[in-house]
Amino acid sequence: MTNIIKGVISEIWSSKQILSPIIHLCDQIGPRPSGSDAAGQAADFIQTEFEIGNLTTSTHEFTHNSWSPEEFSFAIENQTFPAIPFNLSGNGQLSGDCYYIANPSKKAFEHARFDGKILLAESSHGMGMHRTEILKKAVEGGAIAYIQVAKTPGGIVEKGIISTKGIAEIPAVCISYEAGHFLRRKSQQAGVTVTIKVKGKVGLAIGKNVIGNINTGSDETIILGAHYDTWENSPGAFDNGTGIATLLKLAEVYSQLEQLNVNLQFIAFSAEELGFKGSTAYKEEAVESREVSVPLMVNFDCTAYPRGQRTISVSNSNAIYDTLGHLLESFNFDSTINNRPPFGTDGFPFYLSKIPVVSLEQIDKTKPSYMHTAFDTPEKLTEDSLKNSTAIAGAVLGEIIRQKYT
Known part of the structure; x- marks a missing residue:
C-alpha cells in the first residue's frame, strides 16, 4: 500500500487541470447559495464529474430555512457606503450613534454597556470572537444594532450568518473597511448618526447533497466531504471551490x-454556510439510521491558499492522530497536525456523533482570504498549492486504509 500511496501522490502532481472545477464553478456558474438555480447547476456539474470518474452517483435532498433581504439601506449622516446585511439579521429601521470596540473579546465585553447605541466592531478574520458571539454580547449590553467592519480595504463587504437560532434580535450588517474607519473618526470628533433599515424574508428551500460511491462490498464506508454552496455575493473559489477540487480529484484517482x-x-x-444543514441532514438520515456504517469522515474546506499554513485536524481518534503524525514525518509533508474538533466545517455534525473526523485546510490568517466576498476568485489560487494539499489528502486516505483495511 505504500507504493500505492506514492502512486496516488504522483497521479495528483501530474494533473494538468486540477483548477478546472474551480474555474467552472466560479466563472460559468458563479455564486451558488443552497436552494438556488445556480446551486442546482453546480450539483449537476459535480454529479457529472463523479460519473466521468466511473463512480455510482445519487443525490440526497433536504429542506432548510432561507433568508433574503427585501429592503436594506445604510447611511452615515445621509451618506451611503458599501454595506450588506448578515443572513438572519433582525428587522428594524433605526438611527443612533455608535459604541466602538476595536478587538472584540470576552474581556472587552465584561463591563461594557451599549444601551440605545449601535455596537461597531472590527472583523476578527477567524482569530477572535465569532460574529454570532459578538451579536449575543451586543444584545446583552443593550445595543439596538450591530455593525461589523470588514478587515480588508477596497470597499469589500463580507457576508455571513449572524444567528444560529433563527432571526437575530437586532439588525446586523457588515460595512466596508473604509466606511468603518470613517465612522470611527466621525464618532470621535462629535456625535454622528447612523441610519439602518433591514427587512428580511424567511422561506423554505431545498438543498441537494451530491454523492459519488466507490463500492467494494465492505460493511464500512469512509465518507469524504466538501461543501459547494456559497453566499449570494461570492463566486467561492477558495471557499470552497478548493475543497470541491480536492474531493473530485481524489474520487478520480481512487x-x-x-x-x-x-x-x-x-x-x-450544500448549505454548509447556513450552519452545516446538508451534512447534518445526511448524518441524521443515513448515518444515524445505520443505513451507512461510518468509521471515519474526512472533510475538505478551504484546502489551498498560497503560502498559507496547511493543517490537518484529527478528532475522536488518538490512533488516527498518531498514524497521521508518523505519515507527515515520514513523507516530510508541508503540514502541521493537531487534535482540535472540526468547528465551523461539515465535519462538526459527525464529530458530535463521536465519529472520528479528519479535516484539511490551508489558511493564511495574517492576510485577507476574501472568503464570503465578491473577490473570492480563481486567480488568487495556484496549481502547486492545490496539488500539494490534494496529494497530502490522498496520502492521508491511503495511509488510513493501509492501517485498517489491509
Missing part, C-alpha cells in the same frame, strides 16, 4: 485503484 477493502463515499454538501 476510483482507479483495486482492493481498497472499504467503501468510499464522496459527498458534495
Whole structure:
C-alpha cells in the first residue's frame, strides 16, 4: 500500500487541470447559495464529474430555512457606503450613534454597556470572537444594532450568518473597511448618526447533497466531504471551490485503484454556510439510521491558499492522530497536525456523533482570504498549492486504509 500511496501522490502532481472545477464553478456558474438555480447547476456539474470518474452517483435532498433581504439601506449622516446585511439579521429601521470596540473579546465585553447605541466592531478574520458571539454580547449590553467592519480595504463587504437560532434580535450588517474607519473618526470628533433599515424574508428551500460511491462490498464506508454552496455575493473559489477540487480529484484517482477493502463515499454538501444543514441532514438520515456504517469522515474546506499554513485536524481518534503524525514525518509533508474538533466545517455534525473526523485546510490568517466576498476568485489560487494539499489528502486516505483495511 505504500507504493500505492506514492502512486496516488504522483497521479495528483501530474494533473494538468486540477483548477478546472474551480474555474467552472466560479466563472460559468458563479455564486451558488443552497436552494438556488445556480446551486442546482453546480450539483449537476459535480454529479457529472463523479460519473466521468466511473463512480455510482445519487443525490440526497433536504429542506432548510432561507433568508433574503427585501429592503436594506445604510447611511452615515445621509451618506451611503458599501454595506450588506448578515443572513438572519433582525428587522428594524433605526438611527443612533455608535459604541466602538476595536478587538472584540470576552474581556472587552465584561463591563461594557451599549444601551440605545449601535455596537461597531472590527472583523476578527477567524482569530477572535465569532460574529454570532459578538451579536449575543451586543444584545446583552443593550445595543439596538450591530455593525461589523470588514478587515480588508477596497470597499469589500463580507457576508455571513449572524444567528444560529433563527432571526437575530437586532439588525446586523457588515460595512466596508473604509466606511468603518470613517465612522470611527466621525464618532470621535462629535456625535454622528447612523441610519439602518433591514427587512428580511424567511422561506423554505431545498438543498441537494451530491454523492459519488466507490463500492467494494465492505460493511464500512469512509465518507469524504466538501461543501459547494456559497453566499449570494461570492463566486467561492477558495471557499470552497478548493475543497470541491480536492474531493473530485481524489474520487478520480481512487476510483482507479483495486482492493481498497472499504467503501468510499464522496459527498458534495450544500448549505454548509447556513450552519452545516446538508451534512447534518445526511448524518441524521443515513448515518444515524445505520443505513451507512461510518468509521471515519474526512472533510475538505478551504484546502489551498498560497503560502498559507496547511493543517490537518484529527478528532475522536488518538490512533488516527498518531498514524497521521508518523505519515507527515515520514513523507516530510508541508503540514502541521493537531487534535482540535472540526468547528465551523461539515465535519462538526459527525464529530458530535463521536465519529472520528479528519479535516484539511490551508489558511493564511495574517492576510485577507476574501472568503464570503465578491473577490473570492480563481486567480488568487495556484496549481502547486492545490496539488500539494490534494496529494497530502490522498496520502492521508491511503495511509488510513493501509492501517485498517489491509
